[in-house]
Amino acid sequence: MESKISVPDATALWLDESVLAGPKEAFIIEREFAHMHPRPDSSLHLHLPLELAVYAISGGWA
Template sequence: MPLNLEFELPLRIGIKPITTPSNPHMQLDQQPTDRKLVNELMNWAFSLPDIAQANSKISVPGAQAMCLSEDKMCNHCNAFMIENEFAHFHPVPDGSIHLGLPLNDAKYVIEKGWGELHPIAKRGYLPLNFIMVYAPRNEEEVLVIKKIIFRSYQFARGHFKD
């Protein structure tokens, strides 16, 4: 079955969440009042083919990483933060996600208000395609964020060039 290469996002409604300006990069407000939104997103993400759930090797304690099977990893892209980890979910109360995207997609997600550049990328320690995607506030936002995560997953598998 061919992958859906269409990547269109609506404009995120409301002001951007408050986040920390340095590490650990966290979302400080606008978290979902019901953690089931983040849990639903995580359950979906960790059910994708060739994905293992693990403790993040680069994030705060409790962060859960999406790790791609090594035999499925792209060898010619900036999709991975460390080893085979290309995305991770931050623990309660945060709920935001860090992930890698093709550079133009990362800029697009930011322009549409769904995320921001990782402060470590701003300082040159990570490529400029690593962003924070804000935590979902409702079911509609879960659907949009699934598109962003799936795009990151496709990027990690080598379906897009940076």
């Protein structure tokens, strides 16, 4: 599925409507929680709770 907020042709990861959504701040927009930019960039934008973001950064993943 194409991202509703990123550059053209970015691929989005969406939480299905059949699943409880959780907190609004867990999403970039609507139910989109991540997207990958097309080549040559190929970067990934992902929303994480603050505690997990700190963990990802300290582990060298972000």
